[in-house]
Amino acid sequence: MLSLEEAVKMHGHKGPWLVLGYKAGLRALELLKPENEHDLICVVRCPLRTPYTCSVDGIQASTGCTLGKMSIRVENSDTVEFTFFNKRKKSSLSLRLRESAREKIESILSSEGMISANSYVERAELSEIFEESLD
Numbered sequence: 001m002l003s004l005e006e007a008v009k010m011h012g013h014k015g016p017w018l019v020l021g022y023k024a025g026l027r028a029l030e031l032l033k034p035e036n037e038h039d040l041i042c043v044v045r046c047p048l049r050t051p052y053t054c055s056v057d058g059i060q061a062s063t064g065c066t067l068g069k070m071s072i073r074v075e076n077s078d079t080v081e082f083t084f085f086n087k088r089k090k091s092s093l094s095l096r097l098r099e100s101a102r103e104k105i106e107s108i109l110s111s112e113g114m115i116s117a118n119s120y121v122e123r124a125e126l127s128e129i130f131e132e133s134l135d
Contacts, residue, residue: 001029007061016105016117017051020129021058021082024095027126028063028084031093031134037064038071039088045077052080095130 007022008014025042034040042065046052056074059065059082065072080097101124108117126132 001064002061004061007058010061011054011057013114014118015051015054015114016109016121017054018058019118019121020097020105021055022062023058023121023126024055024082024130025059025062025065025084027095027130027132028082028093032084032086032089032091034086035088037069039086040065041071041085041087042073043083043085044072044074045079045081045083046074047078047080048074048076055080055082092135094133094135095126096133098129098131101129 002010004019004022007018011018021044028040028042032040040063042059042063044056044059046055053074056072060067060072063084080102081094083092083094085092105117105121108120121129
């Protein structure tokens, strides 16, 4: 797992969608408790364009799920949802971005800029950003 600062270096800049994916990955580690880097896989559903796909880099950095290990898959969707699976424990976590959070991120980005949008995502409670389902 990379720190958020290392994720920013890998990605190239600190944006709210990177931070969003990073936070989602940390939540998956917290709840699914994978024993090693091969236990966890992730399916990212989002519009296949930046800035939404920046969340993929956040997830890769925080979880170790990577394209190279084929442990992350990206699918086109109008919504933003991250589904994590612990293969060993047969458990899953779905984090669906609340439409209100998406609208707030986009509004802050356009009116106040990236730094303010990052601050919102970093400080917001997970329950404000995501609808969470654990199976």
